Amino acid sequence: MVLPLPRRPQSSYRGRFAPSPSGLLHFGSLISALASYLHAKSCQGKWLVRIEDIDPPREQAGASSAILSTLEAFGLHWDEEVLYQSKQTQVYLDVLDYLKQQKLSYFCQCTRAEIKAAGGIYPGICKSREHAAANSAIRLINSAGHFQYQDIFQGAISCDPALAREDFILLRKDGLFAYQLAVVVDDICQGISHVIRGCDLLEPTARQLSFYHILERPNPQYGHVPLAVTNEGYKLSKQNKAPAIDNHHPQPALVAALTFLGQEPPAELISASVEEIIAWSIGHWSLDKVPRKQQITLPE
Ligand SMILES: [Zn+2]
Incomplete structure (x- = not known):
């Protein structure tokens, strides 16, 4: 596929x-x-x-x-x-299917309290658990872990490496698509080469760069005002x-x-x-x- x-x-x-x-x-x-x-x-x-x-x-x-x-x-x-x-629902579902088939994601049933007890950053608890889809979130196996990049306006950016390496959520337990999934898939669909936005998104950019890497697609350049x-x-x-x-x-x-x-x-x-x-x-x-x-x- x-x-x-x-x-x-x-x-x-x-x-x-x-x-x-x-x-x-x-x-x-x-x-x-x-x-x-x-x-x-x-x-x-x-x-x-x-x-x-x-x-x-x-x-x-x-x-x-x-x-x-x-x-x-x-x-x-x-x-x-x-x-x-x-x-874009079908496109997101197709990408989730692709990731599942490529073994690049897994189902997670952890609660907020369990993740908090594990230190706040998700430590991959469900990666080897083979949960079923029902009542599960879907997490990306974040093998890239990008945490540094060059920003058009802000210069060299370095994010928290532990947070940047987290297996982040693509589909929420409540069935809603996560922001990271939608934004990267849509930027690819729209052929976006430059993302210019506010500095509240400096940290999520590191995750988006990892996602591009895992999807083997060129990432846009990012600039945060x-x-x-x-x-x-x-x-x-x-x-x-x-x-x-x-x-x-x-x-x-x-x-x-x-x-x-x-x-x-x-x-x-x-x-x-x-x-x-x-x-x-x-x-x-x-x-x-x-x-x-x-x-x-x-x-x-
Ligand atoms: Zn879990």
Whole structure:
């Protein structure tokens, strides 16, 4: 059996933005969307959008279409059809079948309490136990254990090696597909060459690199932009003081996001049209100006 996934077209830049519809876009997600868009466009690349709707209990009704409307209002137009993870079920199942057949995964029936008692990092308890599928999670045999990589913005990244070597979950016990499975499979399906996103995903990237290695597919390049946090050190969300995202008046948030990304937009850009702001941003996008910091506190 061969891996049931397409091969990436050679030497073309394909970036993406992949929001989950658990709420509306806020200033933090605008920063990721804008950075991934500008990096793609400044490389004459394509920019795709994927809606990560694989966790129905966490979804908010109408959020998917609201997110897409906001992207359009902010001049961030995607190049190909939007991919919805909820339509990818069969692909994920096929990949799980492949991994099982290749003996690259196993069923796990451990409880949270058992893993906590074993030290918090899963020590492979069920690897030799031959559990049946019923009431089991599926774990990847993580023979790669990548924990270091070169990040486009942050430079050399080194993650906790023990955590990076863990046999991580691909299918949860409750039957939901795990983020690591869906994100890697979808990035392969969409032929993604560059993943630009926020620094909250620095650690999961190590696991994703291991997964690419095990699937014997070339990994994308990763770049993580600083996370916008509040004074109290919290990640931005709808609940706290994120600058308002106003579809009818996108200019202030766009210019604030450019400033956050170190791009030094001229003051008069705030009275330009959205199209003019985006054109200026593509023309002036500078990798080196993006702050080499994992998080930045927003001014009150
Ligand atoms: Zn187990």
